[in-house]
Amino acid sequence: MDLRFPEAEPTLAEVQALDAAVGPSLVAEGWEREYGGAHRAEALRHRLLPALHALQDRVGYISPGGLGELCRRLDVPPAEAYGVASFYAMFSMRERPVRVAHVCADLACQALGAGALLDAVQAQCGDPNQTGVPGTWQPSPCLGLCERGPAMLVTEAGDPAHEAVVAPAIADDVAVALRVGPRNFGVEVPVVAAVPQAATPAGAAGLVLLQRVGIVDPASLDDYRAHGGYQALRNAVTMGPLDVIREVTESNLVGRGGAAFPAGRKWAAVANQPVRTHYLVCNADESEPGTFKDRVIIEGDPFSLIESMTICAFATGCEQGYIYLRGEYPRACEHLQHAISVARDHGYLGANVMGLGFSFDIEIVRGAGAYICGEETAIFNSIEGYRGEPRNKPPFPVEVGLFGKPTVVNNVETLVNVIPIMLHGGAAFAAVGTPASTGTKVFCVSGSVSKPGVYEVPYGMTLREMIELAGGVPAGRSLTAVLLGGAAGSFVPADDIDFPLTIEGAREHNTTLGSGVVMVLDDTIDLLTFLRRIAAFFRDESCGQCVPCRVGTVRQEEALVRITLGRQSRAENELDVALLREVGRVMRDASICGLGHTAWSAIESAIDRLGALQGVDA
Amino acid sequence: MNMLHETPVGLPRRAVTLQIDGDDVKVPEGSTILDACKSHGTDLPTLCYGDTLDPVNACRVCVVEVEGSRALVPSCSRPVESGMVVHTDNERARHSRKMVLELLGSSVDLSAAPRVYGWMQQYEADPSRFGDVNTMKTVRQPAKVDNDLYVRDYSRCILCYKCVDACGEQWQNSFAIAVAGRGFDARISTEFDVELPDSACVYCGNCIEVCPTGALMFKTEHDMRAANTWDEDAQQQTTTICPYCGVGCNLTLHTQDNTIVKVTSPHDHAITSGNLCIKGRFGFQHVQTFARD
Ligand SMILES: Cc1cc2nc3c(=O)[nH]c(=O)nc-3n(C[C@H](O)[C@H](O)[C@H](O)COP(=O)(O)O)c2cc1C
Ligand code: SF4
Ligand code: SF4
Ligand code: SF4
Ligand code: FES
Ligand code: FES
Numbered sequence: 001m002d003l004r005f006p007e008a009e010p011t012l013a014e015v016q017a018l019d020a021a022v023g024p025s026l027v028a029e030g031w032e033r034e035y036g037g038a039h040r041a042e043a044l045r046h047r048l049l050p051a052l053h054a055l056q057d058r059v060g061y062i063s064p065g066g067l068g069e070l071c072r073r074l075d076v077p078p079a080e081a082y083g084v085a086s087f088y089a090m091f092s093m094r095e096r097p098v099r100v101a102h103v104c105a106d107l108a109c110q111a112l113g114a115g116a117l118l119d120a121v122q123a124q125c126g127d128p129n130q131t132g133v134p135g136t137w138q139p140s141p142c143l144g145l146c147e148r149g150p151a152m153l154v155t156e157a158g159d160p161a162h163e164a165v166v167a168p169a170i171a172d173d174v175a176v177a178l179r180v181g182p183r184n185f186g187v188e189v190p191v192v193a194a195v196p197q198a199a200t201p202a203g204a205a206g207l208v209l210l211q212r213v214g215i216v217d218p219a220s221l222d223d224y225r226a227h228g229g230y231q232a233l234r235n236a237v238t239m240g241p242l243d244v245i246r247e248v249t250e251s252n253l254v255g256r257g258g259a260a261f262p263a264g265r266k267w268a269a270v271a272n273q274p275v276r277t278h279y280l281v282c283n284a285d286e287s288e289p290g291t292f293k294d295r296v297i298i299e300g301d302p303f304s305l306i307e308s309m310t311i312c313a314f315a316t317g318c319e320q321g322y323i324y325l326r327g328e329y330p331r332a333c334e335h336l337q338h339a340i341s342v343a344r345d346h347g348y349l350g351a352n353v354m355g356l357g358f359s360f361d362i363e364i365v366r367g368a369g370a371y372i373c374g375e376e377t378a379i380f381n382s383i384e385g386y387r388g389e390p391r392n393k394p395p396f397p398v399e400v401g402l403f404g405k406p407t408v409v410n411n412v413e414t415l416v417n418v419i420p421i422m423l424h425g426g427a428a429f430a431a432v433g434t435p436a437s438t439g440t441k442v443f444c445v446s447g448s449v450s451k452p453g454v455y456e457v458p459y460g461m462t463l464r465e466m467i468e469l470a471g472g473v474p475a476g477r478s479l480t481a482v483l484l485g486g487a488a489g490s491f492v493p494a495d496d497i498d499f500p501l502t503i504e505g506a507r508e509h510n511t512t513l514g515s516g517v518v519m520v521l522d523d524t525i526d527l528l529t530f531l532r533r534i535a536a537f538f539r540d541e542s543c544g545q546c547v548p549c550r551v552g553t554v555r556q557e558e559a560l561v562r563i564t565l566g567r568q569s570r571a572e573n574e575l576d577v578a579l580l581r582e583v584g585r586v587m588r589d590a591s592i593c594g595l596g597h598t599a600w601s602a603i604e605s606a607i608d609r610l611g612a613l614q615g616v617d618a
Numbered sequence: 619m620n621m622l623h624e625t626p627v628g629l630p631r632r633a634v635t636l637q638i639d640g641d642d643v644k645v646p647e648g649s650t651i652l653d654a655c656k657s658h659g660t661d662l663p664t665l666c667y668g669d670t671l672d673p674v675n676a677c678r679v680c681v682v683e684v685e686g687s688r689a690l691v692p693s694c695s696r697p698v699e700s701g702m703v704v705h706t707d708n709e710r711a712r713h714s715r716k717m718v719l720e721l722l723g724s725s726v727d728l729s730a731a732p733r734v735y736g737w738m739q740q741y742e743a744d745p746s747r748f749g750d751v752n753t754m755k756t757v758r759q760p761a762k763v764d765n766d767l768y769v770r771d772y773s774r775c776i777l778c779y780k781c782v783d784a785c786g787e788q789w790q791n792s793f794a795i796a797v798a799g800r801g802f803d804a805r806i807s808t809e810f811d812v813e814l815p816d817s818a819c820v821y822c823g824n825c826i827e828v829c830p831t832g833a834l835m836f837k838t839e840h841d842m843r844a845a846n847t848w849d850e851d852a853q854q855q856t857t858t859i860c861p862y863c864g865v866g867c868n869l870t871l872h873t874q875d876n877t878i879v880k881v882t883s884p885h886d887h888a889i890t891s892g893n894l895c896i897k898g899r900f901g902f903q904h905v906q907t908f909a910r911d
Contacts, residue, residue, distance in 0.1 A: 544804030
């Protein structure tokens, strides 16, 4: 390729940031001869996303000079790099203040007063997205801190960059964040505060996946081993790859990321591919509003994820693993980075893991603010340095995945389930829960409950019992509905909560567990505001690739706003509801990926089951 | 490059039988459903499909129902399988096709895309259902006129990705343009939206060749449309060989009133597949300037 690069010069800070992130120009003399043109471009391309992070972290935005220098070093066409950078919400393509407060405006936080917070912030700090000031703020989608909303993430560009989460946040916190930055906020509350069951011995006794959260030191490999860590991997190696996959298949473990696909089948499919290399991608993008379980697992017990991934890699023949971690998770990133380097230093990752005769290593890829990158093929494009657009299926990831190679993609929670399976066997695992939904499940309970947090229970508890476990709706209020599965899920009405939270139970109830979101609404919450937020979320997060979703999510939001403003006649509203159904149908039928397929589900369920849009006519 | 269109030499392809709208259809293995529909005489609308490009299956106007598949399937990219049962024209497929056309029509100026207009009538698509065109979100914007050769009017852009693929590794290897932004804000752009003369564009015009909506247009056509003198019915097309170098690309000269108004190139040409360089595509301006002198 003979590329043409922009003439704008990078600043010294940008040069230094790129020196640290990608080194000097990799397009050195001789590279081409050694590796060949096409290969060179591919070899460099996957460094694009980390390099963009480096620029954003250092100067607070992506400048023409910085982007041009990055393109020269990585041999990426500037138009493409611009296309990639502008895809992500965390990257600003215009000069922006170094300090930015991201104030959550999403569903669970709305139940906890985010609406009032945003109004107060506006009054105290002025409009969002200001320029020419040291700090500004902007509303944000769910930050994965729903158990202690309303939440805020503060970022400050510099050398080094700083970040802090503040939750619950008040308007004064935002003002301080803009003036002084993230370093002003003390240590975050311990992660175990998100696990109410851990507070009582009886509750703690029932925890399997979360048993070490708050108990082990997440920074200590020794402590992890002292609490049973790495026994599962030893068992796996003793069994051999075939038996590991047999046990996982027998356990009937299904994916916890939303699609409930059998893990054993996925692993077997990759293990059987003669093509090498095989890759393992751990999906820790966790951007479904109301989901925060993977954050709790990673923050509280990072070695368990590393061990699980190592077991999976051993069984499926993966040499390299990637953890695609949500960009807005500073503490999870820190704990995971530390744990990976400690594990590597002690021979638990790298060539010849634990002297057991196989190689495996893990790299963290930080996401940059795009819900769609959690989709299992968009995640590949994002890691490879392309726009995070879903790919066409077939071919499926087990055949043609990351870098075009057979790839296992699993959710964090799915992976850590492999530890109890290796310790006690697939049959013992399958004995927990129901025959079709085996093992325990971590639910993210948020909204109007007294004790929001993650709850781990054997599959089979009813929705009512789950709400009670989380302390029920606060005194003096009454339950109106539950949003199951997040924005991509659906509402169930208050009088229909006696069905079991199992995959089959949800399906029979025409709903879905999705990623395990149980968002509880009471009579203080304005359902119409909630619905508008859901519509806005999908409009914001659509990747824009296909027409039904790119335009449909916009028309859906417009119609919903028209109806809920309450200024239309009944006849006009009826026409708009009919329009919503038609738009919803084409999104479900003809979109490329799950985002479009589900963009109408929650709104449809609110109309059909909650009667949400009745009586709003003028 | 273009794997779908490479015909393996010497290896006869196995035939696959599938059912389309109740009829058995036999096509070579590796064909797409769209190929099979063509051979069966079934006409499907397509927008992002390009006969010289890899399918991106983004517009979804060509979707059909395949029994056993939960969602509808893009016919332009899905390979046929033996025993597949395809419905191209049932209520479900028609609904999606109509909605795709309506959604596009509600947000994009399709007035320079006559084929689309025909399909909108065929499927009874009525974009005005979505509300007041003045308050609805659309991609309306001024045309970008930043060079003498061609105009980019992205208020006509349906984001079919074809120009990007023609400019990138499938043909031109210039990478002057890419998709930027996300969601409804997604758009075709140079880096930081710089003007074409400051970009990597070499004015081959291969993007114009594949653009299905007139978003990319010869400056001559743009100016004539603005002056209300553009009249396709009064135009003639003559295919000739480019005189500028020895490659021998085919040029189709579109003339109106004895003046060349635009240049295209036959897509079925074995070597160039519709692609030209600046000289073949835009050199006519020199010819005419010459003639006038
Ligand atoms: C728009 C969209 C976003 C998604 N986000 C996530 C995510 O953040 N984390 C996740 O594990 N799965 C997510 N998924 C599901 C993945 O596509 C995939 O099914 C999952 O990672 C597979 O892992 P599992 O089988 O272990 O669940 C998402 C799917 C869609 C359509
Ligand atoms: S459905 Fe939406 S998110 Fe998925 S590919 Fe289409 S536009 Fe992108
Ligand atoms: S004229 Fe050629 S180089 Fe310029 S944008 Fe179009 S395809 Fe790319
Ligand atoms: S400019 Fe034309 S070819 Fe390019 S994406 Fe838009 S409609 Fe397609
Ligand atoms: S952190 Fe605000 S909704 Fe999740
Ligand atoms: S023509 Fe098939 S999806 Fe666009």
